[in-house]
Amino acid sequence: DIVMTQSPDSLAVSQGERATISCKSSQSVLYSSDNKNYLTWYQQKPGQPPKLLISWASFRASGVPDRFSGSGSGTDFTLTISSLQAEDVAVYYCQQYYSIPQTFGQGTRVEIK
Amino acid sequence: EVQLLESGGGLVQPGESLRLSCAASGFSFTSYAMSWVRQAPGKGLEWVSSIRNSGDNTYYADSVKGRITISRDNSNNTLYLQMNTLRAEDTAVYYCAKESSASPRYKDVWGKGTTVTVSS
Numbered sequence: 001d002i003v004m005t006q007s008p009d010s011l012a013v014s015q016g017e018r019a020t021i022s023c024k025s026s027q028s029v030l031y032s033s034d035n036k037n038y039l040t041w042y043q044q045k046p047g048q049p050p051k052l053l054i055s056w057a058s059f060r061a062s063g064v065p066d067r068f069s070g071s072g073s074g075t076d077f078t079l080t081i082s083s084l085q086a087e088d089v090a091v092y093y094c095q096q097y098y099s100i101p102q103t104f105g106q107g108t109r110v111e112i113k
Numbered sequence: 114e115v116q117l118l119e120s121g122g123g124l125v126q127p128g129e130s131l132r133l134s135c136a137a138s139g140f141s142f143t144s145y146a147m148s149w150v151r152q153a154p155g156k157g158l159e160w161v162s163s164i165r166n167s168g169d170n171t172y173y174a175d176s177v178k179g180r181i182t183i184s185r186d187n188s189n190n191t192l193y194l195q196m197n198t199l200r201a202e203d204t205a206v207y208y209c210a211k212e213s214s215a216s217p218r219y220k221d222v223w224g225k226g227t228t229v230t231v232s233s
Binding site for chain 2: 048091
């Protein structure tokens, strides 16, 4: 199984500042035949289901504000919120879909400082 | 509007069974794989099971293999999760999710979830 490890477990950032979350996979999730990273990011606000933010490591889902961006390749990935807003308070999860079983990171809680 | 509505959760005793349903609407159900993801109280997300669009391929987490069966009724746009021999550690909110393609990939739509509690 591919183990997904996020860091930090939680972070508090001032409103308007940058928030950065790391996600590392125990093996590469870059599929050589199509040169795509099989890595996604979800946002889960309190009391709500998860919501898709980023697919293929760097493609924002429809309607997601452009302050959210994803980067990385292979085994190291980053989710960046360029200017944290109050409505971004949530837990963020990465997930690999390179192989079954699909696996999630443990989540990173983002709060306003 | 794409919608997923789960039902069937509840309180059951260890060893009992439960069947969850997920009614889908607003998209071509037969074109997409579907999945179940669960979240134990205060914990993170755990993938449980997926099924291809045609229903001919199913996939399970080791933690549920042999006790849980995923299925779908493409004529009624409904996804199911038959859960047998339930354990306390199966207690969670169970989310139905639409996959982004005919095979399991990333989940682009999620239902609100249904709660399963296994306790004596």
